[in-house]
Amino acid sequence: MAVCTLAVFTAVFVCSVSGQFPRACMTVDGIVSKECCPELISPDGQNLGVCGENASRGSCQDLTVPDIPHNPEYPFTNVDDRERWPNKFFNRTCACQGNFWGYNCGECRYGWTGESCAQPAPPVLRKNIQNCTAEERRRFVDALDQAKRSVHPDYIICKEHWLGLLGPNGTEPQVTNVTIYDLFVWMHYYAVRDTLLGPNQPWREIDFAHEGPAYNTWHRMHLLWLEREIQKMLGDESFALHYWDWSVGGTECDVCTDDMMGARHPLNPTALSPGSPFSRWQSVCMSLDDYNRLVTLCNGTDEGPIFRNPGGNVDRPDFRTLPSRRDVGRCLDLPLYDNPNWTETAERSFRNTLEGFDHPDGEYDPSIRSLHNLAHLFLNGTASITHASANDPIFVLLHSYSDAIFDAWLVLQNASSLVSYPEEGAPIGHNLNSTMVPFFPVVTNADVFQFSQDIGYAFDALPERVPEGPSQLTSLEIFGMGAGAFIGCVVCVLVAFGIARKLSAKRWGGPDGKGVYQPLLKEEDGRGRCYTADTTVTFMDNDVRCNVDRR
Numbered sequence: 001m002a003v004c005t006l007a008v009f010t011a012v013f014v015c016s017v018s019g020q021f022p023r024a025c026m027t028v029d030g031i032v033s034k035e036c037c038p039e040l041i042s043p044d045g046q047n048l049g050v051c052g053e054n055a056s057r058g059s060c061q062d063l064t065v066p067d068i069p070h071n072p073e074y075p076f077t078n079v080d081d082r083e084r085w086p087n088k089f090f091n092r093t094c095a096c097q098g099n100f101w102g103y104n105c106g107e108c109r110y111g112w113t114g115e116s117c118a119q120p121a122p123p124v125l126r127k128n129i130q131n132c133t134a135e136e137r138r139r140f141v142d143a144l145d146q147a148k149r150s151v152h153p154d155y156i157i158c159k160e161h162w163l164g165l166l167g168p169n170g171t172e173p174q175v176t177n178v179t180i181y182d183l184f185v186w187m188h189y190y191a192v193r194d195t196l197l198g199p200n201q202p203w204r205e206i207d208f209a210h211e212g213p214a215y216n217t218w219h220r221m222h223l224l225w226l227e228r229e230i231q232k233m234l235g236d237e238s239f240a241l242h243y244w245d246w247s248v249g250g251t252e253c254d255v256c257t258d259d260m261m262g263a264r265h266p267l268n269p270t271a272l273s274p275g276s277p278f279s280r281w282q283s284v285c286m287s288l289d290d291y292n293r294l295v296t297l298c299n300g301t302d303e304g305p306i307f308r309n310p311g312g313n314v315d316r317p318d319f320r321t322l323p324s325r326r327d328v329g330r331c332l333d334l335p336l337y338d339n340p341n342w343t344e345t346a347e348r349s350f351r352n353t354l355e356g357f358d359h360p361d362g363e364y365d366p367s368i369r370s371l372h373n374l375a376h377l378f379l380n381g382t383a384s385i386t387h388a389s390a391n392d393p394i395f396v397l398l399h400s401y402s403d404a405i406f407d408a409w410l411v412l413q414n415a416s417s418l419v420s421y422p423e424e425g426a427p428i429g430h431n432l433n434s435t436m437v438p439f440f441p442v443v444t445n446a447d448v449f450q451f452s453q454d455i456g457y458a459f460d461a462l463p464e465r466v467p468e469g470p471s472q473l474t475s476l477e478i479f480g481m482g483a484g485a486f487i488g489c490v491v492c493v494l495v496a497f498g499i500a501r502k503l504s505a506k507r508w509g510g511p512d513g514k515g516v517y518q519p520l521l522k523e524e525d526g527r528g529r530c531y532t533a534d535t536t537v538t539f540m541d542n543d544v545r546c547n548v549d550r551r
Protein backbone atom coordinates (compact mmCIF):
# COMPACT_ATOMS: atom_id res chain seq x y z
CA MET A 1 0.00 0.00 0.00
CA ALA A 2 1.38 3.37 -0.91
CA VAL A 3 -1.15 5.28 1.11
CA CYS A 4 -0.61 4.91 4.82
CA THR A 5 -2.98 5.82 7.56
CA LEU A 6 -2.36 6.42 11.21
CA ALA A 7 -4.15 3.21 12.02
CA VAL A 8 -1.68 1.28 9.98
CA PHE A 9 1.31 2.82 11.66
CA THR A 10 1.46 1.08 14.99
CA ALA A 11 4.57 -0.67 16.15
CA VAL A 12 5.73 -1.53 12.68
CA PHE A 13 5.49 0.29 9.40
CA VAL A 14 3.42 -1.59 6.95
CA CYS A 15 3.84 0.91 4.21
CA SER A 16 6.54 3.48 4.72
CA VAL A 17 6.69 5.63 1.64
CA SER A 18 9.54 7.55 0.14
CA GLY A 19 11.88 7.42 -2.79
CA GLN A 20 13.15 9.20 -5.85
CA PHE A 21 10.84 8.82 -8.78
CA PRO A 22 9.87 10.46 -12.03
CA ARG A 23 7.92 13.64 -11.51
CA ALA A 24 5.35 12.28 -13.96
CA CYS A 25 4.50 9.37 -11.63
CA MET A 26 4.29 11.19 -8.33
CA THR A 27 0.68 12.20 -8.73
CA VAL A 28 -2.16 11.09 -6.49
CA ASP A 29 -3.28 8.68 -9.19
CA GLY A 30 0.19 7.34 -9.78
CA ILE A 31 0.87 6.77 -6.08
CA VAL A 32 -2.49 5.15 -5.40
CA SER A 33 -2.46 2.92 -8.47
CA LYS A 34 1.24 1.99 -8.06
CA GLU A 35 1.62 2.41 -11.78
CA CYS A 36 4.45 4.43 -13.28
CA CYS A 37 4.05 4.30 -17.05
CA PRO A 38 4.37 7.84 -18.38
CA GLU A 39 3.83 8.89 -21.96
CA LEU A 40 6.89 9.50 -24.06
CA ILE A 41 7.06 12.78 -25.96
CA SER A 42 9.60 12.87 -28.79
CA PRO A 43 12.03 15.80 -29.11
CA ASP A 44 9.83 17.28 -31.85
CA GLY A 45 6.77 17.19 -29.60
CA GLN A 46 5.07 14.03 -30.87
CA ASN A 47 3.26 11.90 -28.34
CA LEU A 48 4.66 8.38 -28.71
CA GLY A 49 2.21 6.94 -26.20
CA VAL A 50 2.64 5.27 -22.85
CA CYS A 51 6.24 3.94 -22.58
CA GLY A 52 6.75 4.97 -26.23
CA GLU A 53 4.38 2.18 -27.24
CA ASN A 54 3.43 3.80 -30.56
CA ALA A 55 7.08 3.74 -31.60
CA SER A 56 7.53 0.13 -30.43
CA ARG A 57 9.81 1.25 -27.65
CA GLY A 58 8.04 -0.45 -24.76
CA SER A 59 4.84 -1.10 -22.91
CA CYS A 60 3.35 -0.86 -19.44
CA GLN A 61 3.78 -4.15 -17.60
CA ASP A 62 3.67 -5.71 -14.17
CA LEU A 63 6.91 -5.55 -12.27
CA THR A 64 7.10 -8.10 -9.53
CA VAL A 65 10.44 -8.14 -7.82
CA PRO A 66 11.14 -11.58 -6.32
CA ASP A 67 11.81 -11.97 -2.64
CA ILE A 68 15.32 -13.38 -2.84
CA PRO A 69 16.43 -14.92 0.47
CA HIS A 70 18.94 -12.64 2.14
CA ASN A 71 21.02 -13.12 5.27
CA PRO A 72 19.24 -12.84 8.63
CA GLU A 73 21.03 -9.65 9.63
CA TYR A 74 17.87 -7.85 8.55
CA PRO A 75 15.09 -9.83 10.27
CA PHE A 76 11.95 -7.96 9.18
CA THR A 77 9.46 -8.26 6.37
CA ASN A 78 7.29 -5.44 5.11
CA VAL A 79 8.88 -2.93 7.43
CA ASP A 80 11.19 -1.00 5.18
CA ASP A 81 10.05 0.67 1.97
CA ARG A 82 13.28 -0.41 0.27
CA GLU A 83 12.48 -4.13 0.49
CA ARG A 84 11.94 -5.67 -2.96
CA TRP A 85 12.66 -2.30 -4.50
CA PRO A 86 10.59 -0.58 -5.92
CA ASN A 87 7.51 -2.73 -5.32
CA LYS A 88 6.45 -0.86 -2.21
CA PHE A 89 5.84 2.09 -4.56
CA PHE A 90 5.22 0.81 -8.03
CA ASN A 91 4.31 -2.59 -9.38
CA ARG A 92 3.58 -1.56 -12.95
CA THR A 93 6.33 0.16 -14.90
CA CYS A 94 7.56 0.56 -18.46
CA ALA A 95 9.19 -2.58 -19.83
CA CYS A 96 11.40 -1.34 -22.67
CA GLN A 97 12.23 -3.38 -25.72
CA GLY A 98 15.71 -4.11 -27.02
CA ASN A 99 18.16 -1.49 -25.95
CA PHE A 100 15.59 1.15 -25.10
CA TRP A 101 15.68 2.18 -21.50
CA GLY A 102 14.48 4.83 -19.05
CA TYR A 103 11.34 5.34 -16.99
CA ASN A 104 9.40 6.05 -20.20
CA CYS A 105 11.71 4.15 -22.63
CA GLY A 106 13.01 7.50 -23.86
CA GLU A 107 16.70 6.58 -23.51
CA CYS A 108 19.15 3.88 -24.54
CA ARG A 109 20.68 1.26 -22.27
CA TYR A 110 24.15 2.08 -21.02
CA GLY A 111 26.60 1.31 -23.79
CA TRP A 112 24.19 1.89 -26.66
CA THR A 113 23.32 4.89 -28.79
CA GLY A 114 21.50 6.01 -31.94
CA GLU A 115 17.89 6.72 -32.71
CA SER A 116 16.86 3.11 -32.25
CA CYS A 117 19.57 2.44 -29.65
CA ALA A 118 21.06 -0.22 -31.93
CA GLN A 119 24.58 1.14 -32.21
CA PRO A 120 27.24 0.37 -29.62
CA ALA A 121 28.19 3.64 -27.98
CA PRO A 122 31.87 4.53 -28.13
CA PRO A 123 32.98 4.35 -24.49
CA VAL A 124 33.52 7.72 -22.86
CA LEU A 125 36.99 7.99 -21.41
CA ARG A 126 37.44 8.47 -17.69
CA LYS A 127 40.86 9.96 -17.13
CA ASN A 128 43.14 10.36 -14.18
CA ILE A 129 42.40 13.98 -13.28
CA GLN A 130 46.11 14.54 -12.78
CA ASN A 131 46.60 13.82 -16.48
CA CYS A 132 43.86 16.21 -17.58
CA THR A 133 44.68 19.56 -19.14
CA ALA A 134 43.76 22.75 -17.30
CA GLU A 135 40.83 23.11 -19.69
CA GLU A 136 39.59 19.55 -19.03
CA ARG A 137 39.76 20.11 -15.30
CA ARG A 138 37.90 23.39 -15.61
CA ARG A 139 35.17 21.71 -17.65
CA PHE A 140 34.84 18.91 -15.11
CA VAL A 141 34.63 21.27 -12.13
CA ASP A 142 32.16 23.51 -13.97
CA ALA A 143 29.98 20.53 -14.89
CA LEU A 144 29.77 19.40 -11.26
CA ASP A 145 29.04 22.95 -10.15
CA GLN A 146 26.32 23.30 -12.76
CA ALA A 147 24.80 19.97 -11.65
CA LYS A 148 24.79 21.28 -8.08
CA ARG A 149 22.72 24.27 -9.19
CA SER A 150 20.38 22.68 -11.77
CA VAL A 151 17.06 21.34 -10.64
CA HIS A 152 16.55 17.84 -11.97
CA PRO A 153 14.07 18.12 -14.82
CA ASP A 154 12.53 14.66 -14.43
CA TYR A 155 13.04 13.29 -10.93
CA ILE A 156 11.82 14.46 -7.53
CA ILE A 157 12.24 13.17 -3.99
CA CYS A 158 9.62 12.42 -1.39
CA LYS A 159 10.15 14.54 1.67
CA GLU A 160 8.11 12.44 4.06
CA HIS A 161 8.97 8.94 5.02
CA TRP A 162 5.68 7.58 6.20
CA LEU A 163 2.20 8.89 6.99
CA GLY A 164 0.92 11.29 4.48
CA LEU A 165 2.87 10.98 1.29
CA LEU A 166 -0.35 12.38 -0.11
CA GLY A 167 -0.52 15.21 2.43
CA PRO A 168 -3.03 15.81 5.22
CA ASN A 169 -6.00 15.68 2.86
CA GLY A 170 -4.75 12.82 0.76
CA THR A 171 -4.57 15.07 -2.27
CA GLU A 172 -1.12 16.59 -2.18
CA PRO A 173 1.92 14.40 -2.80
CA GLN A 174 4.66 15.45 -0.39
CA VAL A 175 7.41 15.71 -2.93
CA THR A 176 10.05 18.27 -3.61
CA ASN A 177 12.48 19.33 -6.30
CA VAL A 178 16.13 18.50 -5.97
CA THR A 179 19.19 19.46 -7.99
CA ILE A 180 20.99 16.88 -10.10
CA TYR A 181 23.99 16.69 -7.78
CA ASP A 182 21.89 16.72 -4.62
CA LEU A 183 19.85 13.82 -5.97
CA PHE A 184 23.15 11.96 -6.35
CA VAL A 185 23.84 12.71 -2.66
CA TRP A 186 20.30 11.82 -1.63
CA MET A 187 20.41 8.42 -3.37
CA HIS A 188 23.55 7.51 -1.45
CA TYR A 189 22.01 8.61 1.84
CA TYR A 190 18.80 6.75 1.00
CA ALA A 191 20.65 3.48 0.32
CA VAL A 192 22.67 3.80 3.52
CA ARG A 193 20.08 5.09 5.98
CA ASP A 194 18.63 3.05 8.81
CA THR A 195 15.29 1.32 8.89
CA LEU A 196 12.92 3.45 10.91
CA LEU A 197 11.03 1.27 13.37
CA GLY A 198 9.56 4.23 15.23
CA PRO A 199 10.65 7.52 16.79
CA ASN A 200 14.28 7.16 17.77
CA GLN A 201 14.21 3.45 16.97
CA PRO A 202 16.51 3.06 14.00
CA TRP A 203 17.51 -0.42 12.85
CA ARG A 204 21.09 0.13 11.86
CA GLU A 205 22.07 -3.29 10.51
CA ILE A 206 21.09 -2.41 7.00
CA ASP A 207 22.91 -0.83 4.09
CA PHE A 208 22.01 -1.38 0.48
CA ALA A 209 25.31 -0.05 -0.86
CA HIS A 210 28.08 -1.12 1.51
CA GLU A 211 29.34 -4.08 3.52
CA GLY A 212 28.24 -6.61 0.94
CA PRO A 213 28.82 -7.77 -2.63
CA ALA A 214 26.86 -4.84 -4.04
CA TYR A 215 29.51 -2.39 -2.87
CA ASN A 216 31.11 -2.31 -6.32
CA THR A 217 27.99 -2.65 -8.42
CA TRP A 218 25.99 -0.09 -6.45
CA HIS A 219 28.67 2.59 -6.60
CA ARG A 220 29.31 1.81 -10.25
CA MET A 221 25.64 2.42 -11.03
CA HIS A 222 25.64 5.55 -8.90
CA LEU A 223 28.48 7.04 -10.95
CA LEU A 224 26.97 5.91 -14.24
CA TRP A 225 23.77 7.65 -13.26
CA LEU A 226 25.56 10.93 -12.48
CA GLU A 227 27.65 10.74 -15.63
CA ARG A 228 24.58 10.34 -17.80
CA GLU A 229 22.67 13.08 -16.00
CA ILE A 230 25.55 15.47 -16.62
CA GLN A 231 25.75 14.36 -20.25
CA LYS A 232 22.06 15.21 -20.63
CA MET A 233 22.47 18.50 -18.79
CA LEU A 234 25.35 19.55 -21.05
CA GLY A 235 23.91 18.01 -24.21
CA ASP A 236 27.25 16.27 -24.61
CA GLU A 237 27.27 12.48 -24.84
CA SER A 238 31.05 12.39 -24.62
CA PHE A 239 31.25 13.89 -21.14
CA ALA A 240 33.07 11.55 -18.76
CA LEU A 241 33.76 11.58 -15.06
CA HIS A 242 37.41 11.45 -14.04
CA TYR A 243 39.18 9.66 -11.23
CA TRP A 244 41.61 10.36 -8.41
CA ASP A 245 44.36 7.79 -8.09
CA TRP A 246 44.46 7.84 -4.31
CA SER A 247 47.22 5.26 -4.19
CA VAL A 248 50.02 7.72 -4.94
CA GLY A 249 49.41 10.72 -2.68
CA GLY A 250 51.00 9.40 0.53
CA THR A 251 50.19 11.98 3.18
CA GLU A 252 48.94 14.59 0.71
CA CYS A 253 45.61 15.05 -1.00
CA ASP A 254 47.07 15.84 -4.39
CA VAL A 255 43.70 16.71 -5.94
CA CYS A 256 42.90 19.21 -3.20
CA THR A 257 43.84 22.23 -5.27
CA ASP A 258 41.60 24.99 -6.54
CA ASP A 259 41.71 23.76 -10.13
CA MET A 260 40.48 20.35 -8.98
CA MET A 261 38.56 19.52 -5.79
CA GLY A 262 39.40 22.65 -3.82
CA ALA A 263 42.43 23.60 -1.74
CA ARG A 264 42.45 24.00 2.01
CA HIS A 265 41.21 27.34 3.29
CA PRO A 266 44.22 29.50 4.22
CA LEU A 267 42.73 30.39 7.62
CA ASN A 268 40.54 27.43 8.46
CA PRO A 269 42.14 23.99 8.14
CA THR A 270 38.81 22.18 7.89
CA ALA A 271 37.23 24.44 5.24
CA LEU A 272 37.68 24.72 1.49
CA SER A 273 39.53 27.58 -0.14
CA PRO A 274 37.35 30.47 -1.36
CA GLY A 275 39.13 30.05 -4.70
CA SER A 276 37.14 26.83 -5.33
CA PRO A 277 33.47 26.86 -6.31
CA PHE A 278 33.04 23.89 -3.94
CA SER A 279 33.61 26.23 -0.98
CA ARG A 280 30.17 27.63 -1.74
CA TRP A 281 28.45 24.23 -1.83
CA GLN A 282 26.02 23.34 0.89
CA SER A 283 25.68 19.78 2.15
CA VAL A 284 22.34 18.00 2.27
CA CYS A 285 21.22 14.88 4.16
CA MET A 286 23.68 15.34 7.04
CA SER A 287 21.34 14.92 10.02
CA LEU A 288 20.74 11.19 10.10
CA ASP A 289 20.07 11.18 13.86
CA ASP A 290 17.39 13.82 13.47
CA TYR A 291 15.70 11.89 10.69
CA ASN A 292 15.76 8.80 12.90
CA ARG A 293 14.38 10.69 15.88
CA LEU A 294 11.62 12.32 13.88
CA VAL A 295 10.94 9.32 11.65
CA THR A 296 11.41 11.41 8.60
CA LEU A 297 13.67 11.59 5.58
CA CYS A 298 16.24 13.98 4.25
CA ASN A 299 14.29 16.58 2.31
CA GLY A 300 17.25 18.08 0.52
CA THR A 301 17.55 21.35 2.43
CA ASP A 302 20.95 22.94 2.96
CA GLU A 303 22.78 21.89 6.10
CA GLY A 304 26.08 23.81 6.03
CA PRO A 305 29.28 23.84 3.99
CA ILE A 306 31.52 20.91 3.12
CA PHE A 307 34.37 20.35 5.54
CA ARG A 308 37.56 18.45 4.89
CA ASN A 309 40.91 18.17 6.63
CA PRO A 310 42.99 15.69 4.60
CA GLY A 311 45.50 13.78 6.68
CA GLY A 312 44.56 15.85 9.71
CA ASN A 313 43.13 13.25 12.07
CA VAL A 314 45.55 13.54 14.99
CA ASP A 315 43.69 10.89 16.99
CA ARG A 316 44.09 8.23 14.33
CA PRO A 317 47.60 8.26 12.89
CA ASP A 318 46.65 5.26 10.73
CA PHE A 319 44.18 7.48 8.86
CA ARG A 320 46.78 10.10 8.02
CA THR A 321 48.31 8.27 5.08
CA LEU A 322 46.51 7.20 1.93
CA PRO A 323 46.59 3.60 0.67
CA SER A 324 49.60 2.72 -1.45
CA ARG A 325 49.99 1.35 -4.93
CA ARG A 326 51.18 -1.89 -3.37
CA ASP A 327 47.92 -2.14 -1.42
CA VAL A 328 45.96 -1.82 -4.66
CA GLY A 329 48.16 -4.39 -6.36
CA ARG A 330 47.73 -6.89 -3.55
CA CYS A 331 43.95 -6.67 -3.56
CA LEU A 332 43.95 -7.28 -7.31
CA ASP A 333 45.57 -10.64 -6.64
CA LEU A 334 42.55 -11.97 -4.77
CA PRO A 335 40.78 -14.42 -7.08
CA LEU A 336 37.39 -14.57 -5.37
CA TYR A 337 35.00 -11.71 -5.86
CA ASP A 338 33.44 -12.29 -2.46
CA ASN A 339 33.23 -14.91 0.26
CA PRO A 340 30.64 -16.07 2.78
CA ASN A 341 29.23 -14.54 4.87
CA TRP A 342 29.34 -11.77 2.28
CA THR A 343 29.46 -8.96 4.81
CA GLU A 344 32.14 -6.65 6.16
CA THR A 345 33.77 -9.63 7.88
CA ALA A 346 34.32 -11.65 4.71
CA GLU A 347 37.88 -12.86 4.38
CA ARG A 348 39.97 -13.23 1.20
CA SER A 349 37.21 -11.38 -0.58
CA PHE A 350 38.25 -8.97 -3.33
CA ARG A 351 35.15 -6.88 -2.63
CA ASN A 352 35.67 -6.66 1.11
CA THR A 353 39.35 -5.92 0.67
CA LEU A 354 38.74 -3.14 -1.86
CA GLU A 355 35.95 -1.78 0.28
CA GLY A 356 38.54 -1.65 3.02
CA PHE A 357 37.51 -3.97 5.85
CA ASP A 358 40.33 -6.45 5.21
CA HIS A 359 44.07 -5.99 5.04
CA PRO A 360 45.10 -5.37 1.43
CA ASP A 361 46.08 -9.04 1.18
CA GLY A 362 42.58 -10.15 2.19
CA GLU A 363 43.09 -10.97 5.85
CA TYR A 364 40.17 -9.84 7.98
CA ASP A 365 40.99 -7.56 10.87
CA PRO A 366 38.24 -5.61 12.60
CA SER A 367 40.65 -2.83 13.50
CA ILE A 368 41.82 -2.20 9.95
CA ARG A 369 40.55 0.35 7.47
CA SER A 370 42.25 0.14 4.13
CA LEU A 371 41.83 1.04 0.45
CA HIS A 372 38.43 2.68 -0.23
CA ASN A 373 37.57 3.11 3.46
CA LEU A 374 40.97 4.56 4.21
CA ALA A 375 40.72 7.04 1.32
CA HIS A 376 37.43 8.30 2.78
CA LEU A 377 38.77 8.43 6.33
CA PHE A 378 41.96 10.18 5.23
CA LEU A 379 39.82 13.09 4.00
CA ASN A 380 38.62 13.55 7.56
CA GLY A 381 35.46 15.55 7.03
CA THR A 382 32.19 15.36 5.15
CA ALA A 383 33.62 12.68 2.89
CA SER A 384 34.28 10.45 5.91
CA ILE A 385 30.65 10.35 7.07
CA THR A 386 29.10 7.42 5.24
CA HIS A 387 25.56 8.73 4.77
CA ALA A 388 26.77 12.23 3.86
CA SER A 389 30.00 11.47 2.03
CA ALA A 390 28.69 12.12 -1.48
CA ASN A 391 28.27 15.80 -0.59
CA ASP A 392 31.98 16.32 -1.09
CA PRO A 393 32.55 16.18 -4.87
CA ILE A 394 35.82 14.39 -4.22
CA PHE A 395 33.53 11.37 -3.66
CA VAL A 396 33.02 11.20 -7.43
CA LEU A 397 36.75 10.96 -8.12
CA LEU A 398 37.41 8.64 -5.19
CA HIS A 399 34.76 6.15 -6.24
CA SER A 400 35.68 6.41 -9.89
CA TYR A 401 39.13 5.06 -8.95
CA SER A 402 37.59 2.33 -6.80
CA ASP A 403 35.56 1.44 -9.89
CA ALA A 404 38.75 1.36 -11.99
CA ILE A 405 40.19 -1.17 -9.53
CA PHE A 406 37.02 -3.23 -9.88
CA ASP A 407 37.39 -3.08 -13.64
CA ALA A 408 41.06 -4.08 -13.43
CA TRP A 409 40.08 -7.04 -11.26
CA LEU A 410 37.47 -8.16 -13.80
CA VAL A 411 40.16 -8.12 -16.47
CA LEU A 412 42.94 -9.68 -14.43
CA GLN A 413 40.89 -12.43 -12.85
CA ASN A 414 39.33 -13.37 -16.16
CA ALA A 415 35.93 -12.79 -14.62
CA SER A 416 33.80 -13.39 -17.64
CA SER A 417 31.12 -14.92 -15.45
CA LEU A 418 29.78 -14.00 -12.06
CA VAL A 419 32.14 -16.23 -10.17
CA SER A 420 31.58 -16.06 -6.43
CA TYR A 421 28.91 -13.42 -6.59
CA PRO A 422 26.17 -14.87 -4.33
CA GLU A 423 22.72 -15.46 -5.75
CA GLU A 424 21.21 -15.57 -2.28
CA GLY A 425 22.23 -15.29 1.33
CA ALA A 426 23.99 -11.94 0.98
CA PRO A 427 22.73 -8.93 2.95
CA ILE A 428 19.40 -7.55 1.77
CA GLY A 429 19.76 -5.87 -1.63
CA HIS A 430 23.18 -7.43 -2.25
CA ASN A 431 22.22 -10.66 -4.03
CA LEU A 432 23.15 -11.02 -7.67
CA ASN A 433 19.67 -10.37 -9.03
CA SER A 434 18.52 -7.95 -6.36
CA THR A 435 17.38 -4.59 -7.64
CA MET A 436 19.62 -1.80 -6.43
CA VAL A 437 17.97 0.75 -4.14
CA PRO A 438 16.89 3.41 -5.14
CA PHE A 439 17.56 3.31 -8.86
CA PHE A 440 14.51 3.69 -11.02
CA PRO A 441 14.00 2.20 -13.58
CA VAL A 442 15.31 -0.89 -11.87
CA VAL A 443 18.88 -2.13 -12.27
CA THR A 444 20.17 -5.35 -10.74
CA ASN A 445 23.66 -6.01 -9.45
CA ALA A 446 24.15 -8.47 -12.31
CA ASP A 447 23.34 -5.74 -14.83
CA VAL A 448 26.53 -3.84 -14.08
CA PHE A 449 28.83 -6.73 -13.13
CA GLN A 450 30.46 -6.27 -16.51
CA PHE A 451 33.49 -4.75 -18.14
CA SER A 452 33.10 -0.98 -18.10
CA GLN A 453 33.38 -0.85 -21.88
CA ASP A 454 30.25 -2.96 -22.20
CA ILE A 455 28.29 -0.31 -20.38
CA GLY A 456 29.66 2.71 -22.13
CA TYR A 457 32.85 3.91 -20.49
CA ALA A 458 36.51 3.09 -20.13
CA PHE A 459 39.52 4.21 -18.14
CA ASP A 460 42.64 5.78 -19.62
CA ALA A 461 44.65 3.19 -17.66
CA LEU A 462 43.81 0.43 -15.24
CA PRO A 463 45.54 -0.15 -11.92
CA GLU A 464 48.00 -3.01 -12.05
CA ARG A 465 49.28 -5.76 -9.88
CA VAL A 466 52.45 -4.63 -8.21
CA PRO A 467 55.41 -6.97 -7.94
CA GLU A 468 57.36 -6.79 -4.72
CA GLY A 469 59.28 -3.55 -5.25
CA PRO A 470 63.02 -3.16 -4.75
CA SER A 471 62.24 -0.24 -2.44
CA GLN A 472 61.06 -2.79 0.12
CA LEU A 473 64.47 -4.46 0.20
CA THR A 474 67.77 -3.58 1.78
CA SER A 475 70.77 -2.92 -0.45
CA LEU A 476 72.37 -6.17 0.73
CA GLU A 477 69.27 -8.10 -0.34
CA ILE A 478 69.30 -6.34 -3.70
CA PHE A 479 72.96 -7.25 -4.18
CA GLY A 480 72.22 -10.85 -3.21
CA MET A 481 69.32 -11.05 -5.60
CA GLY A 482 71.37 -9.53 -8.41
CA ALA A 483 74.19 -12.01 -7.91
CA GLY A 484 71.70 -14.88 -7.67
CA ALA A 485 69.96 -13.75 -10.82
CA PHE A 486 73.26 -13.59 -12.68
CA ILE A 487 74.22 -17.10 -11.69
CA GLY A 488 70.68 -18.28 -12.46
CA CYS A 489 70.83 -16.74 -15.91
CA VAL A 490 74.14 -18.39 -16.71
CA VAL A 491 72.71 -21.78 -15.65
CA CYS A 492 69.51 -21.16 -17.64
CA VAL A 493 71.36 -20.21 -20.78
CA LEU A 494 73.49 -23.33 -20.57
CA VAL A 495 70.50 -25.59 -19.93
CA ALA A 496 68.41 -23.89 -22.63
CA PHE A 497 71.24 -24.22 -25.08
CA GLY A 498 71.41 -27.93 -24.38
CA ILE A 499 67.62 -28.41 -24.75
CA ALA A 500 67.53 -26.32 -27.90
CA ARG A 501 70.13 -28.50 -29.44
CA LYS A 502 68.06 -31.57 -28.55
CA LEU A 503 64.69 -30.20 -29.70
CA SER A 504 65.77 -27.93 -32.48
CA ALA A 505 62.80 -28.88 -34.64
CA LYS A 506 60.21 -27.90 -32.01
CA ARG A 507 58.89 -24.32 -31.59
CA TRP A 508 58.81 -22.62 -28.21
CA GLY A 509 55.36 -23.07 -26.76
CA GLY A 510 53.40 -22.92 -23.56
CA PRO A 511 52.32 -26.01 -21.64
CA ASP A 512 49.28 -26.35 -23.88
CA GLY A 513 51.38 -26.09 -26.97
CA LYS A 514 49.66 -22.93 -28.16
CA GLY A 515 52.42 -20.52 -27.29
CA VAL A 516 53.07 -18.47 -24.20
CA TYR A 517 50.72 -15.64 -25.00
CA GLN A 518 47.26 -16.43 -23.75
CA PRO A 519 44.67 -13.71 -23.74
CA LEU A 520 42.79 -13.55 -20.47
CA LEU A 521 39.59 -13.10 -22.41
CA LYS A 522 38.75 -12.60 -26.01
CA GLU A 523 40.59 -9.60 -27.35
CA GLU A 524 37.79 -8.08 -29.32
CA ASP A 525 34.18 -9.06 -29.56
CA GLY A 526 33.04 -7.10 -32.55
CA ARG A 527 32.08 -4.03 -30.57
CA GLY A 528 35.58 -2.65 -30.56
CA ARG A 529 36.09 -3.55 -26.93
CA CYS A 530 39.42 -4.58 -25.56
CA TYR A 531 39.72 -6.86 -22.63
CA THR A 532 43.16 -8.20 -21.97
CA ALA A 533 45.62 -6.94 -19.43
CA ASP A 534 48.10 -6.42 -22.25
CA THR A 535 45.79 -4.22 -24.24
CA THR A 536 46.01 -0.51 -24.61
CA VAL A 537 42.94 1.27 -25.84
CA THR A 538 43.21 4.22 -28.16
CA PHE A 539 40.30 6.58 -28.57
CA MET A 540 40.09 8.27 -31.96
CA ASP A 541 37.02 10.38 -32.64
CA ASN A 542 34.22 7.84 -32.55
CA ASP A 543 36.43 4.84 -32.88
CA VAL A 544 38.13 2.62 -30.36
CA ARG A 545 41.32 0.80 -31.32
CA CYS A 546 42.71 -2.09 -29.43
CA ASN A 547 46.45 -2.46 -29.53
CA VAL A 548 47.54 -5.76 -28.18
CA ASP A 549 51.04 -5.73 -26.84
CA ARG A 550 52.32 -9.28 -27.28
CA ARG A 551 55.11 -9.19 -24.80
Ligand SMILES: [Cu+2]
Nearest residue numbers: 188209210219
Ligand atom coordinates in the same frame (compact mmCIF):
# COMPACT_ATOMS: atom_id res chain seq x y z
CU1 LIG B 1 29.21 4.73 -0.55
